[in-house]
Amino acid sequence: MAPKTIFITGANRGIGLGLVKELLKVSGVETIVAGARNIDGAKELQSVAKSDSRVHLLAVDVANDESIANSVNSVAGLVGERGLNLLINNAGVIEPYGTSSTPNRATVLKCIDVNAVSALLVSQHFLPLLQKAAAKEDGDTLSADRAAIVNIGSDCASQALNLRGSGPGNSLLAYKMSKVAMVSFSRSMAADFKNLNIPVLITNIHPGWVQTDMGGSNAEISVDESVTKIVASIGKLNASHHAGLFNRELETMPF
Amino acid sequence: MAPKTIFITGANRGIGLGLVKELLKVSGVETIVAGARNIDGAKELQSVAKSDSRVHLLAVDVANDESIANSVNSVAGLVGERGLNLLINNAGVIEPYGTSSTPNRATVLKCIDVNAVSALLVSQHFLPLLQKAAAKEDGDTLSADRAAIVNIGSDCASQALNLRGSGPGNSLLAYKMSKVAMVSFSRSMAADFKNLNIPVLITNIHPGWVQTDMGGSNAEISVDESVTKIVASIGKLNASHHAGLFNRELETMPF
Incomplete structure (x- = not known):
């Protein structure tokens, strides 16, 4: 089994684009809605969509509420009665910021707004x-085949691992704030879902330090190495992963 | 010994006001600058200032950059060559928000903006x-007598303790995001201070669930019980507390 219907944000490049391509290899996947702020500029994603009719492109700016609301309507139309099995919150930015940066509220807020809020x-x-997708099954089983929210998290979400300060280029202070906030809302939501008997799984997966525009060319692993592991891990998600923080191989990371 | 010069935000009521009163009992404290958004409405704080010339009132809105910049000039004038020994980031809000709330970006962002950013x-x-205050001593000793930033944190900053969801009245989801982000920047800053040889301590203290306008009348402890412990703990801060999260008795809390 696999998630039949998937919506992924920030699919125009990097890990998002890699996830689209890797998910197309999974047997049972029927519909992938690939969201991106600028679809016109996403040439490789367009080419993927042309070669596989399961991929649908959707212009969505996650920092814009009206755009999100419109995207819900579009995705609802594409997935129909199946509902949505898997939402991947992948869209994100790094807004370089550090202790020694000139104080700039807008920069810090933008990073937190896009990545966490x-x-x-x-x-x-x-x-x-x-x-809607979860209701196709009885019981309280949690899985990405049934219904799941996967946040593309970061080791920057770990206070225990936050030992090197603002990091290279005085750049990661705000990004770290955003990624811990992402884990926080996922834990609040997970507990609420239990209390409300909503059988939707929510978790956070750290992709590793990946060779993307964001990760830079010095990063440790390729997009392929990252997304292969992430997609395999998504297939294994169960109740033990609810509200957690994991690396791409589903090993627990410390808060 | 004690911090001679102190600046505290959100001093108009609750824990902030309690901290001002409690710090006045500490021998060696010379100047307390009590910041509040609305000084005119802070009647009890005004009365404290009238009865003790060490207390200076300062209108400051921490969510406004110009207001912060002005407050630096005012505090610099009041503390003079001594510099500032102790900054207490106490100003904060709860913006009720939960998983089942109508999605509202502005509410979540406001909570994070005021409390963390x-x-x-x-x-x-x-x-x-x-x-400037830290430079009065040689060496790398860390203490609140020398120079420290104390964030009034929360058990809501702990992912490990975030097991009950949005909490009473569906209210704490955004607040939790804000308080984990606060710990995150303090850890980034602490590591940067080490790398930059800046002997300023930064830490986070959870005051407990306190009977204030924010905590409500059902809260577990009085303002007095909280601030007595916090002020005693501030006096004990050392390098082992750098970048940590502690309760009011300086016991380590889990991330």
């Missing part, structure tokens, strides 16, 4: 579609 | 004044 709002907006 | 910006703006 937007992922929260997308999750809330898409919850009815996820619940 | 503003505390970060205040810390950055006041760092030169803290370094």
Whole structure:
């Protein structure tokens, strides 16, 4: 089995694009809605969509509420009665910031808004579609085949691992704030889902330090190495992963 | 010994006001600058200032960059060559929000902006004044007598303790995001201070669930019970507390 219907944000490049391509290899996947702010500029994604009719492109800006609301309607139309099995909150930015940066509120807020608050709002907006898919099964089983929210997290979400400060180029202070906030809302939501008997799984997966525009060319692993592991891990998600923080091989990471 | 000069935000009521009163009992404290958004409405704080000339009132809105910058100039004038020994980032809000709330980006962002981003910006703006105080001593000793930033944190900053979801009244999801982000920037800053040889301590203290306007009348402890412990703990801060999360009795809390 596999998630039949998938919506992924930030699919125009990097890990998002890699996830689209890797998920197409999974038997049973029927519909992938690939969201990106600028679809016109996403040439490789367009080419993937042309060669596989399961991929649908959708212009969505996760930092814009109206855009999110419109995307729910579009995805609902594409997935129909199946509902949405898997939401991947992948869209994100690094806004370079550090202790020694000139104080700049807008920069810090933008990073947190896009990476954490937007992922929260997308999750809330898409919850009815996820619940629709979850309702196809009885019981309280949790899996990405049934209904799941996967946040593309980061080792920057770990306070225990936050020992090197703002990091290379005085750049990661705000990004770390955003990624811990992402884990926080996922844990609040996971507990609420239990209390509300909503059988939707939510978890956070750290992709590793990946050779993307964001990760830079010095990064440790290729997009392929990262997304192969992430997609395999998504297939293994169960109740033990609810509200957690994991690396791409589903090993627990410390908070 | 004690911090001679102290600046505390959100001093108009609750824990902030309690901290001002409790710090006045500490022998050696010379100057307390009590910041509040609305000084005119802070009647009890005004009365405290009238009865003790060590207390100076300062209108400051931590969510406003110009106001922070002005407050640095005012505090610099009041503390003079001593510099600033202790900054207490106490100002904060709860913006009720939960998984089942109608999605509202502005509410979530406001909570994070006031509680985490503003505390970060205040810390950055006041760092030169803290370094000035720290420079009165040689060596790398860390203490609140020398120079420290104390964030009034929360058990909501702990992912390990975040097991009950959005909490009473579906209210704490955004607040939790803000308080984990506060710990995150403090850990980034602490590591940067080490790398930059800046002997300023930064830490996070959870005051407990306190009977204030924010905590409500059902809360577990009085303001007095909380601030007595917090002030005693501030006096004990050392390098082992750098970048940590502690309860009011300085017991380590899990991330």
